[in-house]
Amino acid sequence: MNEIVDPKGLAIADYTYLLPEERIARFPLSKRDEAKLLVYEKGDIQTRHFFELPEFLPSGSLLVLNDAKVVHARLLFRKDSGGLIEIFCLEPAPIYADMTLAMAEKGEVQWQCLVGGAAKWKEGQALVLQDGNGLSLSARMMQRNAEDFSIHFEWSDPELSFAEVLAHFGQVPLPPYMNRSASELDESSYQTVFAASEGSVAAPTASLHFTDEVLAALAANDVATTQLTLHVGAGTFKPVKSATAGAHSMHSEWIELSEATLQRLWQQGDQPVIAAGTTALRTLESLYWFGWKISRQPLADRGDFQLDQWECYALKPDADFSRKAAIEAILGWMQQSKTTRFLAKTGIMIAPGYHFKMTDALITNFHQPQSTLLLLVAAFVGQDWKRIYDYALDNSFRFLSYGDANLLWHSS
Numbered sequence: 001m002n003e004i005v006d007p008k009g010l011a012i013a014d015y016t017y018l019l020p021e022e023r024i025a026r027f028p029l030s031k032r033d034e035a036k037l038l039v040y041e042k043g044d045i046q047t048r049h050f051f052e053l054p055e056f057l058p059s060g061s062l063l064v065l066n067d068a069k070v071v072h073a074r075l076l077f078r079k080d081s082g083g084l085i086e087i088f089c090l091e092p093a094p095i096y097a098d099m100t101l102a103m104a105e106k107g108e109v110q111w112q113c114l115v116g117g118a119a120k121w122k123e124g125q126a127l128v129l130q131d132g133n134g135l136s137l138s139a140r141m142m143q144r145n146a147e148d149f150s151i152h153f154e155w156s157d158p159e160l161s162f163a164e165v166l167a168h169f170g171q172v173p174l175p176p177y178m179n180r181s182a183s184e185l186d187e188s189s190y191q192t193v194f195a196a197s198e199g200s201v202a203a204p205t206a207s208l209h210f211t212d213e214v215l216a217a218l219a220a221n222d223v224a225t226t227q228l229t230l231h232v233g234a235g236t237f238k239p240v241k242s243a244t245a246g247a248h249s250m251h252s253e254w255i256e257l258s259e260a261t262l263q264r265l266w267q268q269g270d271q272p273v274i275a276a277g278t279t280a281l282r283t284l285e286s287l288y289w290f291g292w293k294i295s296r297q298p299l300a301d302r303g304d305f306q307l308d309q310w311e312c313y314a315l316k317p318d319a320d321f322s323r324k325a326a327i328e329a330i331l332g333w334m335q336q337s338k339t340t341r342f343l344a345k346t347g348i349m350i351a352p353g354y355h356f357k358m359t360d361a362l363i364t365n366f367h368q369p370q371s372t373l374l375l376l377v378a379a380f381v382g383q384d385w386k387r388i389y390d391y392a393l394d395n396s397f398r399f400l401s402y403g404d405a406n407l408l409w410h411s412s
Contacts (some may be wrong), residue, residue, distance in 0.1 A: 007353035007375075008246025012119045012340045015378060016369040017389050026178045028189040032388075033211045036397050038388065038406035040381060045391050050405055051217075053363070058334040059222040059340060061262065061272040065229040066204040066279045069195035069333040071103070071163060072170025073234075074182075077127035077139060079120065082299035085127055086116035088173065088210075089166070090148055090201065090234055091254070092105035098343050099199035099231045099254045107158040109371040110142070113151045114234065118144075120283050129169050135160075137169050163198045173201050173234075175401050177368070189402075197256065201233040206364045230279040230346075240370050245351050250309040250372065252347035255283045259331070259340045262287075265326040265358075273323075274361040278373050281380075285312075286346040288357035291326025292317045293335045305344035312348060323358045335384050351375040362408045365398040366392055 031034055033051040041056075048056075057063065073089040092102030093110035102109060116120065125139045130136045136156045143150040155165050172182035172190055182190075192207040193208065193215075235251025242248045265273070265287075275281035289312045290305055330342055349372060362380055366389065367373035378385040388406065397404045 003219070007308075007349075007351035007379075008244065008310065010245040010351055010353075010375070012240050012243060012245060012248075012370050013255060015371075015374050015385075016394070017386070019369055019393075022398045023393065024177060025261045025400060025402035026180060026402075028185070028208070028402045031211075032189075032193075032209050033214050035209050036395075036404035037209075038392055038397060038404070040384070040388055040406060041409040043384065045388060049394055051211075053214060053216055053407065054217040054221045056407055057221070057223045057274060057361075058272055059220065061223045061266045061274055063218060063223055063225045063274045063276055064265075064284060065194060065207060065225055065227045065276045066230050066232075066283070067191075067192070067194055067196040068200040068204055068229050068231055070172065070191055070200050070203050070232075070278070071198050072166045073173045073201040074171040075129070075137075075139070075166075075169060076171070077129060079127065083120045084117055085121050086192060087151060087155045088114040088116070088201070088225075089170075090114060090233060091149075091231075092170065093150060096113045096146075096177045098256065099195065100256070103163040103198050105162050106160065107153040108152065111151050111153060112145070112148045114139070115149045115151075118149065120297055133293065135168065146317045152245065175202065177400060178402075192307070194227065196227075197229040197231070199229075199254070201234050201357075202232040203277045203401065204230070204232060204277040205221050206284055209405050210276070224264070226261045228261050230283045231256075232279055239368070240372060240375075244376065245349070246310075248349075248372070250347045250349040252306070252345045253279075255281075255286065255317060255342075255344050255346055257283075257287070257342045259334060259342075262327055262331055262334070262342060266324055266331065269324055270322075272360040273358060274363065276363045278362070278364055278367075278376055281362055282346060282350065283377070284345070284358040285350060285354075286348050287330065288317075288323055288326045289315060289348070290342075290344060291329040292321060293323070294322065295325070295329040304341075307344065307346045307348050307386065309347045312352070326357070349375075350379050352379045354379045356410055360410055362410070364408065365401065365403050365405055366397060368400065377408070380410055381408050384411065385399070 075087040096102040
């Protein structure tokens, strides 16, 4: 087995390209699956359309989808003086066991947030939003942290969940590079057709291209699907400002998988596994390392699984420890712990030097220069990432969240 290479010394400047402003897709296509699809396999590159995806996934493959649902995480408050305070909800406070429980809280909740205009907001000062029907939402700053703020939210109707309150008062949190306000169109366009688990502040954008018709065609071609959840955080937009990968602080995100999904992954064995998006891929690869850690130390009394940014590069699994063995270890832990959900947080940073354990192909969009997602793509296809992106630029592909897609087969 190839030994994992430590990527901390990678120069971020080596993972850049010129992205013209006009190539950034700021609005969605009228039909999702009419986006272009770049197909890369064994060095060959071709242009197709997303609705043709079923032709390129072999019978017996398993397509893994992220069912994360984007919440209205952007809240705009005005002080009595007229000053605007923007609160961007990132993740629940550490007191909550998982995202689902925090989104279901009623009456009040604590959240970690980014705050625009924070200098104009004093700790303990209440900001209030009201609608015309008597519903109100108040926010108080509890604490200034190193990279965010601890905010206490409270609302007037104790029967409403925080998810419902955000849906009522908040706005769709479009990526900053779109450089526009969210419209009514984004309510549906910036959500996958299979979105279910509320808590993400960004869409799993590769999956925005899927339609019911594409999913039906995949099923007809004997391509199975299964769903997991990675609640996408705002860190996905965080630019890498350091000179090397090792100096960048990777964000952690909640992942959740049902016993049924893990059983389906176990049944897949060595047959192809395709990740729909970098979020699904990061979750799949994290599962391998969680499984390895459990196999070494069962942790039967723990449910606070965390995979740190560089942790997997230091772990040395046996050469014969397969992805099936990793899933089997997790399922064994779940059975012992009498739980049907596997909950964890992953901060894994996948960069050149990483050896993929779980994923054979990746469906993804085109990512920003010098981003962690571009590093992930470079790890997956090697130096051909440059040729793929040059091809996309030369052939009028649209880039970033509302842009076109690519199907990449792993270069081992």
